[in-house]
Every structure is written in structure tokens, then in C-alpha cells.
Amino acid sequence: MSLNSLSAIPPYVFYELDARRNRQRAAGKSLIDVGIGSPDGPIPxxxxxxxxxxxxxxxxxxxxxxxxxxxxxxxxxxxxxxxxxxxxxxxxxxxxxxxxxxxxxxxxxxxxxxxxxxxxxxxxxxxxxxxxxxxxxxxxxxxxxxxxxxxxxxxxxxxxxxxxxxxxxxxxxxxxxxxxxxxxxxxxxxxxxxxxxxxxxxxxxxxxxxxxxxxxxxxxxxxxxxxxxxxxxxxxxxxxxxxxxxxxxxxxxxxxxxxxxxxxxxxxxxxxxxxxxxxxxxxxAIVPPIVAEYRTRRNALVAAMQAGGWDVQAPQATMYLWLPVPAGYDDWGWVDALLEGPGVVVTPGIAFGEAGRGRFRVSLVQPADVLTTAAAAISAIAAAAPTP
Ligand SMILES: Cc1ncc(COP(=O)(O)O)c(C=O)c1O
The missing domain is CATH 3.40.640.10 (Type I PLP-dependent aspartate aminotransferase-like (Major domain))
Structure with missing residues (x-):
């Protein structure tokens, strides 16, 4: 391995997301962070x-x-x-x-x-x-x-x-x-x-x-x-x-x-x-209550997104929804619109490779009521999409 192999690697997208999120925080904005899949529940x-x-x-x-x-x-x-x-x-x-x-x-x-x-x-x-x-x-x-x-x-x-x-x-x-x-x-x-x-x-x-x-x-x-x-x-x-x-x-x-x-x-x-x-x-003993909580969150988020007009099915597993970026936005444009508008942090699909372009990920790392609020805010921004 050489420094060449390190310099050949593009910057980590989560780092960039972190920087953008921190800029908003430093400016005093309160955020709903559903970007990174970092569990918010307590250690058992x-x-x-x-x-x-x-x-x-x-x-x-x-x-x-x-x-x-x-x-x-x-x-x-x-x-x-x-x-x-x-x-x-x-x-x-x-x-x-x-x-x-x-x-x-x-x-x-x-x-x-x-x-x-x-x-x-x-x-x-x-x-x-x-x-x-x-x-x-x-x-x-x-x-x-x-x-x-x-x-x-x-x-x-x-x-x-x-x-x-x-x-x-x-x-x-x-x-x-x-x-x-x-x-x-x-x-x-x-x-x-x-x-x-x-x-x-x-x-x-x-x-x-x-x-x-x-x-x-x-x-x-x-x-x-x-x-x-x-x-x-x-x-x-x-x-x-x-x-x-x-x-x-x-x-x-x-x-x-x-x-x-x-x-x-x-x-x-x-x-x-x-x-x-x-x-x-x-x-x-440990797993069932953790899964029950994620299931409640998943159901709340999916219902709220569907109410906002999104064609989304409840996933069978994981702690994510994987959604299409609305027409009129590119990946970072959409992430920034959510961040700078209602203060919702989501992950752009390109964090997961070129084939992820055109999608974004929402993590179930907030309580159900907060996810419902986030979904309403996401839907409102999508409805106000600039004409392509
Ligand atoms: C698919 C997948 N693999 C591995 C990891 C990393 O997990 P760990 O905390 O064990 O390093 C993650 C974390 O988000 C993941 O989503």
C-alpha cells in the first residue's frame, strides 16, 4: 500500500455530510438527524x-x-x-x-x-x-x-x-x-x-x-x-x-x-x-424490544411518507428507507434543500457509489413522532421542487 492508493480514494461522503451538518449547527439551526445509521437507543x-x-x-x-x-x-x-x-x-x-x-x-x-x-x-x-x-x-x-x-x-x-x-x-x-x-x-x-x-x-x-x-x-x-x-x-x-x-x-x-x-x-x-x-x-431477551421500537418507527415513517404522496413500501429488514430524489434536484441539491430548509439531515445516495445517485437514505434513528415530523418536512420540500 502507498500514499498513492490513499490519494486515489475520493473523500468520504459522510465526512462531507458531517461538515455541512456542523455548519448548520454552528449557525444555531436545530436539526433532525436521520443521516447516519447510528443507533440512538440505550446500551442494554x-x-x-x-x-x-x-x-x-x-x-x-x-x-x-x-x-x-x-x-x-x-x-x-x-x-x-x-x-x-x-x-x-x-x-x-x-x-x-x-x-x-x-x-x-x-x-x-x-x-x-x-x-x-x-x-x-x-x-x-x-x-x-x-x-x-x-x-x-x-x-x-x-x-x-x-x-x-x-x-x-x-x-x-x-x-x-x-x-x-x-x-x-x-x-x-x-x-x-x-x-x-x-x-x-x-x-x-x-x-x-x-x-x-x-x-x-x-x-x-x-x-x-x-x-x-x-x-x-x-x-x-x-x-x-x-x-x-x-x-x-x-x-x-x-x-x-x-x-x-x-x-x-x-x-x-x-x-x-x-x-x-x-x-x-x-x-x-x-x-x-x-x-x-x-x-x-x-x-x-435483548433483541425483541429493540426490533419492536424500530418496527414502530418504520411504520410511522412509511405511513407519513405515503401520506405525503411517496410510493414507498415498508422494508422487511434494516433501519432505513431508500427513496428516490424528487425530480428537479440533484443529490447534494436535495440534501442541502432539506438541511438548509427544515433542517432534516439525510444521506445522499452517492455515499453508496455511483449507482446510488438519484436516491437518498433516511435512518430510523429518531423516535416515531420525530420521524413523522421529518417526513412531513421532506414531503413539503419535495412538493416545492424547482421545475427541472
Ligand atoms: C452494511 C454494514 N456493514 C457494516 C457496518 C459497520 O458496522 P460496525 O459498527 O460493526 O463497524 C455498517 C454500519 O452502518 C453497515 O451498514
Whole structure:
């Protein structure tokens, strides 16, 4: 990696959004921030108690385990078994991560050489392409089919020949698309046929509604020959600030990530791992009220947008609505109109790649009544759109 690869990367759109938001705040404007998907709910009590115990434990003065604390991998393995029926070897098939964003970046960096291709969904969580560029590798964007599946036929044979890694994300941020186990099985066999490491980003494993349960790619028989899956406590347990996640699956890939990481770090904070241990141990009690709150918010926001004339369906999963920018605005023009007018902060679609242009994302990170207010303000600005 060189400074050249860093300078080849365009500025992070969320940074730009932050700057624009802060300018408004500095000017004294009160804002409704539904831009970044940062949970506003509290850390669960049982997790706070575990963190308090860990903080008071004088025996935790040493460096963490390189791979993971055994209590953490035991809790994660039990969770994967209970939730997905997936049996994991807690030593060889699991690794603690300080967040799945960092983990996905490290997976890409430890599995690509300069010039390799990484297959990335055309609308994507930014780290997929950015870590690829940092590695000196080349992101090749795979288009979506209308139903949200990836159009694998569209990948050029020359790109496929150079591809080492493929990343998928269902339920998707920002698209909210979901996947069936049958479609996961197709991705696994595609990865196997073309010698790819399949990275499945399962950041929204628990945030699903109306009886829909999110599947794991590791439920596909033989998936762990080619696939790893990242999970995080950030969304499911309101723990984004704690920075605790894990990767599970293909043991050779986990060993390679471990080898890479041992050169640059000391593993993940023991305190964070013990917090994660409490979260996964008590997932059955913690998750339902968090999901119920997001469901209330989703219903309120969808109803208010529909009342404002938007053609929008309630997503089955995630904490987002992914909406078209009204005619008459470009992406930043629309974001600025909402920011400078009613003070609503949304994320422009281009934060998620060129194919996201023409859309914007609203996050369910405010109470239902505030989302209803935001929806009315968004609809009013849309109705006053300049003539194209
Ligand atoms: C799809 C997706 N993956 C990964 C992450 C990062 O999560 P973490 O907090 O574990 O780094 C996010 C956060 O918004 C996300 O939306």
C-alpha cells in the first residue's frame, strides 16, 4: 500500500455530510438527524453491568487474546447455534473484530494483492470499495437484478479471472434488500466455481420485521469452504460505540486474517469482548424490544411518507428507507434543500457509489413522532421542487 492508493480514494461522503451538518449547527439551526445509521437507543442493562464488572476487574490489565477471548467465542458459538443452527469451531472458525467495518477492511487487505479484483455490489456500504482501493486492488461493481439479487452473469470474464473476493450484504444497507437461503446457495457455488472468498456482511442480522428471520450464508451446506460472515453488536444491541463484532466461517481465511492482524494490533479490547459476551448470551431477551421500537418507527415513517404522496413500501429488514430524489434536484441539491430548509439531515445516495445517485437514505434513528415530523418536512420540500 502507498500514499498513492490513499490519494486515489475520493473523500468520504459522510465526512462531507458531517461538515455541512456542523455548519448548520454552528449557525444555531436545530436539526433532525436521520443521516447516519447510528443507533440512538440505550446500551442494554445486562451489557452495562458486564462492562462495569470488566472495568473493575484488576486482572484484565494485560493485552487481550490475539484471536478472541474464550468467553466471547463460546457465547458467539452458542448464539450461532441457537439462532441459525450453525455449528462453529470456536477456535478455528471465529475471530473477534473491533467492529465489522474494520473487520471487512482487514479481510480485504489480507486477501488481495495489487491488481486483484474484488466484486462489490453496485450500491454498497462504502468500506467494501475503499478498502479494496487501499489494497491497490480493483473494485468491480456487480449490478442488481430488479429483485435485489446480484446479476452475476453481468461480470466480465476478464474481471472474473482476476477476482479473489466477492462481498455481499443482505439485508442491504442502504437498499434494504433481503435474500433467501436458496440464493445464498447460488452465491456459494459461484464463489466455489471461481475460487473466490465470499464475504457476507450480516450487520442487520436481527433487525427484521413481521415474522421475517434473516438467514446466514453459513446455513448453506459446505458454505464454510468458501465463505466468511461478519456480524456486529452495533445495530442488533445498540452497541455501535462499544466496537465489538466477529467473523465466522472458512478457517483458512480466518487464519490468514489472524496472521495479517497479528502484525499490526493486539486483538480486540477485552472489555468490548466481555460486553459482546453479555449481548450474545442474552440475545433472546435483548433483541425483541429493540426490533419492536424500530418496527414502530418504520411504520410511522412509511405511513407519513405515503401520506405525503411517496410510493414507498415498508422494508422487511434494516433501519432505513431508500427513496428516490424528487425530480428537479440533484443529490447534494436535495440534501442541502432539506438541511438548509427544515433542517432534516439525510444521506445522499452517492455515499453508496455511483449507482446510488438519484436516491437518498433516511435512518430510523429518531423516535416515531420525530420521524413523522421529518417526513412531513421532506414531503413539503419535495412538493416545492424547482421545475427541472
Ligand atoms: C452494511 C454494514 N456493514 C457494516 C457496518 C459497520 O458496522 P460496525 O459498527 O460493526 O463497524 C455498517 C454500519 O452502518 C453497515 O451498514
Amino acid at each position: 442493562d445486562v451489557v452495562i453491568e458486564a462492562m462495569q464488572r470488566a472495568a473493575a476487574d484488576r486482572a484484565l490489565s494485560g493485552y487481550p487474546y490475539f484471536r478472541a477471548h474464550p468467553a466471547y467465542t463460546a457465547a458467539v458459538a452458542a448464539y450461532m447455534q441457537a439462532r441459525f443452527g450453525v455449528t462453529l469451531d470456536p477456535v478455528a472458525e471465529l475471530l473477534a473484530l473491533a467492529g465489522s467495518k474494520e473487520g471487512i477492511a482487514e479481510l480485504i487487505l489480507s486477501h488481495t494483492n495489487p491488481g486483484d479484483v474484488v466484486l462489490v455490489p453496485e450500491v454498497y456500504y462504502p468500506v467494501y470499495a475503499r478498502a479494496t482501493l487501499l489494497a491497490g486492488a480493483v473494485p468491480v461493481f456487480v449490478p442488481f437484478l430488479p429483485d435485489g439479487r446480484l446479476d452475476l452473469e453481468a461480470v466480465a470474464p476478464a474481471d472474473l479471472a482476476r477476482a479473489r473476493v466477492m462481498i455481499v450484504n443482505y439485508p442491504g444497507n442502504p437498499t434494504t434488500s433481503t435474500i433467501s437461503l436458496q440464493d445464498y446457495a447460488q452465491l456459494v457455488s459461484f464463489a466455489e466455481r471461481h475460487g473466490l472468498l465470499l464475504i457476507s456482511d450480516l450487520a442487520y442480522s436481527e433487525l427484521s420485521f413481521d415474522g421475517y428471520r434473516v438467514p446466514s450464508v453459513l446455513q448453506v451446506p459446505g458454505a464454510s469452504r468458501v465463505a466468511v460472515e461478519t456480524h456486529t453488536c452495533s445495530k442488533s444491541f445498540n452497541m455501535a460505540g462499544v466496537r465489538i463484532a466477529f467473523v465466522a466461517g472458512k478457517r483458512e481465511a480466518i487464519a490468514q486474517l489472524d496472521a495479517y492482524r497479528s502484525n499490526i494490533g493486539y486483538g480486540v479490547s477485552t472489555l468490548a469482548q466481555l460486553a459482546g459476551t453479555a449481548a450474545f448470551t442474552h440475545h433472546e
